[in-house]
Amino acid sequence: MTFLALTPLQTAALALGTVAAVLSLYFLKVRRRPVLVSSAILWRRVLAEQSARSIWQRLRLIFSIVVALTISLLIAFSIARPRIDWLTGKPQRIVIVLDTAPSMNTRTADGRTRWLHAVDEARALLGLAGPYDEFRIAETSGDTAFGFTSDAAEARAMIAQLAPGGVEPRFPVLDGNESHVYFVSDGVALRGVPRGTEAVSVFEPAGNAGITAFDIRPLPSDPLAYEAYLEVDNSGERKMIGVTISGGDEDRITRTVSVGAGEKYRETFDLSGFRGGPVRASILSKDDALASDDQAVAYLPARRKIRTLLVTPGNFRLSTLLKYDRNVELSVTTPASYREVPDVDVYVFDRYTPTTQPSKPALLLGNPLTGAGVLHQPRITSWSQDHPVMRHVGLQDVSIRNVVKVDPQQLTIIAASNDTPLILASENPRRVMLTFDLSSSDFPVQAGFPVFIHNALAWLSEERPAMHAANPLFFNVNDSTLGDDHVTESRASLLHHELWFYMLAAAIVLLMVEWLTYNRRITL
Amino acid sequence: MSTNATCGLFDDRFLNKLEHLSFISKRLLAGELMAERKSRKRGSGLEFADYRSYVAGDDFRHLDWKAYLRLNRLILRLFEEEQDVSIYIFVDSSQSMDFGTPSKLDYARRVAAALCYVGLTNLDRVHVISFAGNIASELSSQRGKQQIFNVFRFLTDIRPAGATNAKGAFLTWCSESKRRGLAVVISDFFDVNGFEGGLDVLRHFRHDIFAIHIASPDEAEPQLKGDLMLVDAEDRMRRDITVTPSLLTAYRAEFERHCKAVENYCGRYELGYVRTMTDFPFEDLVLRIFRQGRFLK
Numbered sequence: 001m002t003f004l005a006l007t008p009l010q011t012a013a014l015a016l017g018t019v020a021a022v023l024s025l026y027f028l029k030v031r032r033r034p035v036l037v038s039s040a041i042l043w044r045r046v047l048a049e050q051s052a053r054s055i056w057q058r059l060r061l062i063f064s065i066v067v068a069l070t071i072s073l074l075i076a077f078s079i080a081r082p083r084i085d086w087l088t089g090k091p092q093r094i095v096i097v098l099d100t101a102p103s104m105n106t107r108t109a110d111g112r113t114r115w116l117h118a119v120d121e122a123r124a125l126l127g128l129a130g131p132y133d134e135f136r137i138a139e140t141s142g143d144t145a146f147g148f149t150s151d152a153a154e155a156r157a158m159i160a161q162l163a164p165g166g167v168e169p170r171f172p173v174l175d176g177n178e179s180h181v182y183f184v185s186d187g188v189a190l191r192g193v194p195r196g197t198e199a200v201s202v203f204e205p206a207g208n209a210g211i212t213a214f215d216i217r218p219l220p221s222d223p224l225a226y227e228a229y230l231e232v233d234n235s236g237e238r239k240m241i242g243v244t245i246s247g248g249d250e251d252r253i254t255r256t257v258s259v260g261a262g263e264k265y266r267e268t269f270d271l272s273g274f275r276g277g278p279v280r281a282s283i284l285s286k287d288d289a290l291a292s293d294d295q296a297v298a299y300l301p302a303r304r305k306i307r308t309l310l311v312t313p314g315n316f317r318l319s320t321l322l323k324y325d326r327n328v329e330l331s332v333t334t335p336a337s338y339r340e341v342p343d344v345d346v347y348v349f350d351r352y353t354p355t356t357q358p359s360k361p362a363l364l365l366g367n368p369l370t371g372a373g374v375l376h377q378p379r380i381t382s383w384s385q386d387h388p389v390m391r392h393v394g395l396q397d398v399s400i401r402n403v404v405k406v407d408p409q410q411l412t413i414i415a416a417s418n419d420t421p422l423i424l425a426s427e428n429p430r431r432v433m434l435t436f437d438l439s440s441s442d443f444p445v446q447a448g449f450p451v452f453i454h455n456a457l458a459w460l461s462e463e464r465p466a467m468h469a470a471n472p473l474f475f476n477v478n479d480s481t482l483g484d485d486h487v488t489e490s491r492a493s494l495l496h497h498e499l500w501f502y503m504l505a506a507a508i509v510l511l512m513v514e515w516l517t518y519n520r521r522i523t524l
Numbered sequence: 525m526s527t528n529a530t531c532g533l534f535d536d537r538f539l540n541k542l543e544h545l546s547f548i549s550k551r552l553l554a555g556e557l558m559a560e561r562k563s564r565k566r567g568s569g570l571e572f573a574d575y576r577s578y579v580a581g582d583d584f585r586h587l588d589w590k591a592y593l594r595l596n597r598l599i600l601r602l603f604e605e606e607q608d609v610s611i612y613i614f615v616d617s618s619q620s621m622d623f624g625t626p627s628k629l630d631y632a633r634r635v636a637a638a639l640c641y642v643g644l645t646n647l648d649r650v651h652v653i654s655f656a657g658n659i660a661s662e663l664s665s666q667r668g669k670q671q672i673f674n675v676f677r678f679l680t681d682i683r684p685a686g687a688t689n690a691k692g693a694f695l696t697w698c699s700e701s702k703r704r705g706l707a708v709v710i711s712d713f714f715d716v717n718g719f720e721g722g723l724d725v726l727r728h729f730r731h732d733i734f735a736i737h738i739a740s741p742d743e744a745e746p747q748l749k750g751d752l753m754l755v756d757a758e759d760r761m762r763r764d765i766t767v768t769p770s771l772l773t774a775y776r777a778e779f780e781r782h783c784k785a786v787e788n789y790c791g792r793y794e795l796g797y798v799r800t801m802t803d804f805p806f807e808d809l810v811l812r813i814f815r816q817g818r819f820l821k
Contacts, residue, residue: 032751032752032753032764033750033751033752033753034752034753034755034762035748035752035753035754035755036623036755036757037623037743037746037754037755037756037757038620038621038622038623038624038628038712038714038740038743038757038758039620039712039714039756039757039758040754040755040756040759040761040763041714041716042714042775042778042779042782043754043763043765043775044763045778046771046774046775046778047763047765047771049774050770050771050774520768520769522768
């Protein structure tokens with residue numbers, strides 16, 4: 001037995017004090033009220049008979065003291081908040097992770113949603129916990145972070161604050177000290193569950209048609225022309241689905257298609273008639289279980305050339321390359337006459353670094369801002385093929401004579417030798433920087449150089465829509481990794497409150513019984 | 525007669541009702557003086573009783589001359605002689621009688637006064653004796669209605685004192701008074717030596733006994749609760765008790781047993797018995813219950 005509110009010594013002192021107080025009160029001489037009776041003859045006979053035949057009369061005092069001591073000790077020990085592990089089970093740290101992916105809004109057969117079922121499951125898990133267990137409520141959006149609490153009511157309030165969101169779900173990071181981790185999910189959007197986590201499924205198949213893919217991409221034949229790709233998955237019965245692709249003002253494409261059960265509808269839409277801006281794809285069908293996957297938004301870039309200002313002391317190859325790029329509207333100036341102008345999308349600084357940071361995106365070729373020495377003939381050891389700037393660009397045959405050693409700091413290294421970064425990029429401010437001079441490298445004559453310049457200018461001038469797509473996640477609400485088997489909980493605790501609660505309740509009940517028996521003079 | 529004259533015991537209207545009552549004695553008791561009660565004694569009454577042969581010394585006036593002429597024998601006519609009877613009213617004046625509201629002693633006083641009035645109205649000899657541990661006081665032979673004031677004064681002057689010892693008191697009294705009569709014992713019959721002893725003494729002296737058992741409602745249904753110190757009104761003995769419902773039930777049963785014991789005793793020896801509570805209307809007791817109990821007529 002351990003005590004949560006007092007030390008064992010304090011508890012023992014409290015118990016002893018209580019016993020002493022009760023005993024001393026019990027043996028204090030109470031002055032009895034004198035009552036005159038006409039004759040005590042009958043009373044004497046009655047008392048003689050009663051005392052002769054009743055053992056209870058003799059035990060009454062002892063019994064009364066025992067009852068009073070029990071009541072007072074129950075109260076005293078409840079103040080100390082005792083905990084008995086074999087009775088209440090060892091205290092556990094329980095984490096309940098609720099899946100807040102958009103698929104949890106899927107409607108179920110009973111008219112509710114998977115989310116509401118998940119909330120019920122989470123509350124049921126709280127109800128099964130022991131009185132000394134601690135809870136932490138977590139969710140998969142990463143927007144909220146609750147700490148551990150031992151108050152089940154507080155945990156319920158935390159659950160009430162949560163709701164499914166539109167962000168990509170991620171299993172929260174746990175510190176590993178948890179006794180039990182429950183993941184209440186439909187197993188659709190977040191498919192991987194860490195080992196040791198007990199999954200509680202709220203999955204239930206639903207008749208739903210939803211957009212599972214929607215993207216806008218440029219046409220390979222014309223970089224300024226775009227097309228939209230739409231994929232719709234029908235997991236319910238065959239149904240007619242109305243498809244609408246709409247942009248600003250009058251830009252709209254509509255279709256009505258018949259999609260069979262379990263089939264996908266895929267189609268590309270030519271957006272050459274659309275102006276730039278957000279483009280919305282929406283579908284409409286009967287008896288749809290989830291509304292949030294009936295719409296998706298993508299961003300259509302405005303079709304115009306990249307206004308580029310090349311600042312160079314003279315670079316024929318580079319200026320020719322940019323001059324003949326169909327996507328580029330080029331202006332050229334020298335470092336001496338450079339000043340920032342408003343109608344420029346991208347600056348290209350060749351062997352020149354401006355004294356003040358330009359407000360627009362910039363490609364810096366050689367002469368980096370800070371240098372820590374020069375490295376001769378570095379060997380290119382790695383480059384990122386995932387970065388948009390390096391897409392379709394190979395550096396395996398590039399040789400460099402001199403490179404300035406730089407400290408990358410906050411910049412992203414997208415190509416590097418063993419000793420120093422060679423190409424760096426940053427999102428804010430948007431920059432791409434080569435730490436070597438083009439004239440000291442054969443990179444400009446490599447086949448990948450025009451592609452690199454094209455990628456760099458495209459990435460630097462890329463329009464960033466202020467809004468996010470309404471549904472960046474595409475999923476099939478009937479494709480669950482969990483199935484619809486619910487967890488059978490076996491560790492339900494008998495006690496749902498701390499021991500002091502039951503001790504105090506027992507003391508109150510005993511006190512009432514004692515009061516009743518005292519008034520009936522059964523006890524003293 | 526005003527209420528003041530009766531010392532507050534009862535009013536004139538009630539007294540008028542009492543004048544029509546008289547005692548019923550199971551035995552024909554010998555008296556000394558002429559009165560309105562039949563006696564076994566043959567004498568100079570008006571009511572013919574029997575014949576017998578004349579013997580020397582008989583009163584010539586009672587010879588039946590017609591029978592002599594017819595039978596040629598002297599035959600004497602006998603008449604029932606109406607005599608008075610001695611009525612002894614024993615009033616328990618022990619401390620236990622000073623209990624209840626009204627007190628049992630007050631109630632006993634009124635009962636005794638009423639009975640005395642009935643007796644005096646019928647020209648009986650009325651004796652009133654208060655007793656406790658011994659004979660406390662005595663109002664000797666009263667006869668005639670005009671003596672009722674002495675009775676009232678005597679009863680009013682009785683003060684409760686001492687513990688009951690009826691046997692001792694009655695033995696003392698019987699050893700001094702030889703004449704048998706109607707003995708009315710008004711008591712609560714709380715006697716540490718047992719109520720039977722006192723009544724046995726009166727029975728052995730061949731008195732016609734009538735027991736009037738007076739109890740207080742507080743004795744029958746005591747309103748006691750909790751830890752108490754009982755004080756006996758007679759011997760002042762103290763005793764700590766804790767009154768529980770079961771104890772109260774046991775007490776009630778014991779009280780009932782006590783009353784039944786007195787009643788059974790009287791029944792066994794054919795003694796008159798009436799039990800009353802002090803909250804019972806006094807007039808009803810005298811005018812109705814006593815008559816139903818064949819005590820008064």
